[in-house]
Amino acid sequence: MSQSKDIQFDGLYAHELTVSRSEQILLEDADLHLAPSTITYLYGENGAGKTSLMRCLAGLLPSDQGSIYWNKQPINHPDSSYFQDLIFLAHSLSMKNELTIAENLSFYANLRLKGGISQQSLSKQISDVLLELGIGGLENRMFAELSAGQQHKVALARLILEPAKIWILDEPFVNLDQKTRGWLAAKTLEFKNNGGVVLFTSHHHIDELPVDQKVGVEHE
Amino acid sequence: MAKAWRWFHQLGSPKYLFQKTGQWLPWVWAATLILLAVGLYYSLWASPIEVRQGQGHTVRIMYVHVPAAALSMIAYIAMAIAATVGLVWKMKMAFAVVRSIAPVGAAMTFLALFTGSVWGKPTWGTWWEWDARMTSELLLLFLYLGYIALHASFSDRSKADKAGAILAIVGVINIPIIYFSVKWWNTLHQGYSVTEKGALDPAFQTPLFLMLGAIYLLFAALVLMRLRAEIILRNQKSRWVKEWASGSEVKS
Amino acid sequence: MILTLLKRELKVARRNWIGLAIPLLFFIIVVSLFPFAVSPEAPVLQKLAPGVIWVAALLAMLLSLEQFYRSDYQDGSLEQLLLMSSPTSVALSKILAHWLLTGLPLVVLSPLLGVLMQINHGFAHADHTWVLMLTLVLGTPTLCLLGAVGMSLTLAASRNGLLVSILIIPLYVPVLIFGASTVTASLENMRYNGELAILGAFLLIAIVFAPFASGRALKISVG
Numbered sequence: 210m211s212q213s214k215d216i217q218f219d220g221l222y223a224h225e226l227t228v229s230r231s232e233q234i235l236l237e238d239a240d241l242h243l244a245p246s247t248i249t250y251l252y253g254e255n256g257a258g259k260t261s262l263m264r265c266l267a268g269l270l271p272s273d274q275g276s277i278y279w280n281k282q283p284i285n286h287p288d289s290s291y292f293q294d295l296i297f298l299a300h301s302l303s304m305k306n307e308l309t310i311a312e313n314l315s316f317y318a319n320l321r322l323k324g325g326i327s328q329q330s331l332s333k334q335i336s337d338v339l340l341e342l343g344i345g346g347l348e349n350r351m352f353a354e355l356s357a358g359q360q361h362k363v364a365l366a367r368l369i370l371e372p373a374k375i376w377i378l379d380e381p382f383v384n385l386d387q388k389t390r391g392w393l394a395a396k397t398l399e400f401k402n403n404g405g406v407v408l409f410t411s412h413h414h415i416d417e418l419p420v421d422q423k424v425g426v427e428h429e
Numbered sequence: 430m431a432k433a434w435r436w437f438h439q440l441g442s443p444k445y446l447f448q449k450t451g452q453w454l455p456w457v458w459a460a461t462l463i464l465l466a467v468g469l470y471y472s473l474w475a476s477p478i479e480v481r482q483g484q485g486h487t488v489r490i491m492y493v494h495v496p497a498a499a500l501s502m503i504a505y506i507a508m509a510i511a512a513t514v515g516l517v518w519k520m521k522m523a524f525a526v527v528r529s530i531a532p533v534g535a536a537m538t539f540l541a542l543f544t545g546s547v548w549g550k551p552t553w554g555t556w557w558e559w560d561a562r563m564t565s566e567l568l569l570l571f572l573y574l575g576y577i578a579l580h581a582s583f584s585d586r587s588k589a590d591k592a593g594a595i596l597a598i599v600g601v602i603n604i605p606i607i608y609f610s611v612k613w614w615n616t617l618h619q620g621y622s623v624t625e626k627g628a629l630d631p632a633f634q635t636p637l638f639l640m641l642g643a644i645y646l647l648f649a650a651l652v653l654m655r656l657r658a659e660i661i662l663r664n665q666k667s668r669w670v671k672e673w674a675s676g677s678e679v680k681s
Numbered sequence: 682m683i684l685t686l687l688k689r690e691l692k693v694a695r696r697n698w699i700g701l702a703i704p705l706l707f708f709i710i711v712v713s714l715f716p717f718a719v720s721p722e723a724p725v726l727q728k729l730a731p732g733v734i735w736v737a738a739l740l741a742m743l744l745s746l747e748q749f750y751r752s753d754y755q756d757g758s759l760e761q762l763l764l765m766s767s768p769t770s771v772a773l774s775k776i777l778a779h780w781l782l783t784g785l786p787l788v789v790l791s792p793l794l795g796v797l798m799q800i801n802h803g804f805a806h807a808d809h810t811w812v813l814m815l816t817l818v819l820g821t822p823t824l825c826l827l828g829a830v831g832m833s834l835t836l837a838a839s840r841n842g843l844l845v846s847i848l849i850i851p852l853y854v855p856v857l858i859f860g861a862s863t864v865t866a867s868l869e870n871m872r873y874n875g876e877l878a879i880l881g882a883f884l885l886i887a888i889v890f891a892p893f894a895s896g897r898a899l900k901i902s903v904g
Contacts, residue, residue, distance in 0.1 A: 230585075231584065231585045231586075232585075232586060232587070232666075264904075267764065268764070269760055269763065269764070269903055269904055270904045271904055292764055292765065295764065297760075297761075297764055299757050299760065300757075301755075301756055301757025302756070302757065303756060303757035303758040303760070303761045304756065304758070305689070305693055305752075305756065305758060306756070307692070307693040307696040307697050308689070308692060308693060308696075312689075312692060316685065316689050317761065317765075319685050320682065320685055320686075320762075320765050320766070321765060323682070324685075516897075568851045568854060571847070571850070571851040572851050574847065575847050575848040575851065578844055578847055578848075579834060579835065579838065579844065579848060582835070582838035582839050582840055582844055583837065583838050583839070584839065585837070588837055588901055588902070588904070591901045592834045592835075592837075592838070592898060592901055592902070595830075595834060595894055595897055595898050595901070596834055596848060598894070599830055599852070599890070599894055600851075600852075602886075602890060603851075603852050603855075606855050606883070606886070607851065607852075607854060607855055609855075610854065610855035610858045610859065611854070611855075611858070613858070614858045614862065617862060
């Protein structure tokens with residue numbers, strides 16, 4: 210394990226990262242720097258390991274070698290604020306079918322904010338963001354009752370409800386209508402301009418979102 | 430100390446481990462066969478039959494039963510130690526060791542149960558007695574089979590290794606608890622106890638110790654062979670394995 | 682954290698109550714088979730009662746393990762939980778919720794099974810029912826804790842349904858031995874404090890090790 214003292218990079222910095230999945234090496238000795246106020250587009254073919262790389266950067270998939278730093282500190286250091294600062298939206302929407310939209314969203318918000326918000330203002334925020342997303346008034350509907358597109362929007366609402374400094378988004382634009390794509394692009398830009406770090410994948414080029422950095426993952 | 434550490438780290442390299450085990454294996458086999466031949470000669474011909482309890486020739490089963498039973502426990506503990514090394518120091522070869530021990534340990538446990546049963550029939554008049562030791566041994570067999578089943582249920586070997594390692598450690602914490610509980614339960618129900626009181630007659634000691642040594646060595650030889658197979662399986666894609674498979678020697 | 686998660690678990694369970702009711706129903710039905718299979722005579726049933734009720738409770742706990750981490754693993758919320766808090770505390774709160782939803786109802790239902798199995802037969806002022814409940818109060822959390830370890834180990838495995846039973850049953854044996862024999866001792870008018878203390882000791886050991894082991898296993902399954 211290398212020391213954190215010689216790391217000069219703010220934001221997320223992966224050093225000599227080797228990631229493998231089912232004994233297939235996806236990434237070898239890669240350095241990656243996601244600076245504050247940047248949007249990084251991660252591209253690559255299906256199965257090339259985009260999701261694995263994201264899961265590794267999110268600390269879910271252990272890397273074979275190398276270290277990941279958040280603001281010059283290893284992400285698994287006890288003092289690191291990384292997991293407090295990170296929102297990772299995966300393919301699976303991570304919502305419970307048995308709960309309503311409001312219950313699902315406030316569960317995650319409460320978990321992150323640790324009760325630092327009144328339930329009243331939280332439910333106000335939830336209805337506001339649902340309105341923006343065009344699913345206003347559905348707060349008390351069961352998650353299972355929504356269409357796939359609506360469910361996806363609910364998952365995106367977490368980005369607004371939970372304060373964060375880094376977003377790692379796996380295919381956030383997939384299955385979104387034109388209007389929501391515009392909304393997500395605008396929110397992402399706003400987040401970036403406030404110093405946020407963004408890493409996202411997408412099948413198609415997103416016209417609405419100017420990116421600062423492109424990173425490719427390829428088959429060997 | 431520094432030297433010991435370096436050696437420990439070198440063992441983590443598949444190629445080094447494969448080379449070293451390849452060098453050890455013939456010697457281990459040679460020692461096993463010699464000790465086994467002498468041990469079997471003593472235990473089958475050159476030792477007296479039991480007369481005090483009227484067991485006669487069946488006492489000879491002991492020379493296999495006792496070593497197998499002793500090994501079955503020690504093998505599980507060895508598995509747990511290797512599993513800890515693998516999880517704490519992230520040493521992948523340690524997981525290969527765990528995986529290599531499991532089937533051999535399970536076989537020893539089965540052997541202990543089987544010989545115990547065969548010995549039990551003439552001695553107690555029954556194939557199976559819910560004796561504390563035999564019951565613990567049976568549960569130990571389940572623990573081994575659980576590990577093997579768990580390891581076989583993953584498509585991703587590194588997940589299988591880590592999950593199996595945790596199970597081995599949880600199992601080893603439970604072994605004394607299981608043993609204590611079963612013993613307590615056994616006295617409660619006043620079942621048989623095979624525990625021999627008093628010292629073993631010296632005439633029985635020589636073949637028993639010889640066989641203990643022989644079965645330990647046999648275990649080591651089998652585990653080393655399995656370990657080498659595991660190393661090859663796990664490193665199919667590396668160049669040295671391909672070269673080895675095409676018939677050339679493994680050089681450092 | 683634990684409280685937030687606990688609330689969510691209870692809410693989900695309330696809307697998915699049938700999944701939790703099935704193991705309980707199984708608990709009752711299995712026990713009610715014994716009079717048919719063995720004998721409806723009270724003394725016979727009474728002698729079998731501790732063992733039968735305990736084995737049924739153990740099997741019901743095994744059945745309910747399916748409800749444990751599985752749906753959280755499948756819908757991705759498990760990895761979100763692991764991102765937001767330590768694996769041990771995720772495991773601990775899931776275990777707590779699971780015991781409240783399965784272990785506790787078993788304890789509450791056990792007097793009914795005591796009646797079915799004639800546990801107080803021949804005793805005018807007997808408190809065997811209380812002893813039975815007490816053993817289940819001390820024993821079922823241990824079963825939950827060990828079950829959590831087994832379940833988190835098999836989440837990412839292919840044939841997980843029966844696999845977890847094979848891993849866990851040998852570990853359940855000590856709890857079964859002391860749980861059932863406490864009740865038997867009470868039926869035989871013997872002291873059973875020692876047995877209860879040992880059940881408590883098992884619980885303490887399991888509380889120390891199991892949430893940590895389960896948390897580690899969760900990380901592995903998700904990774």
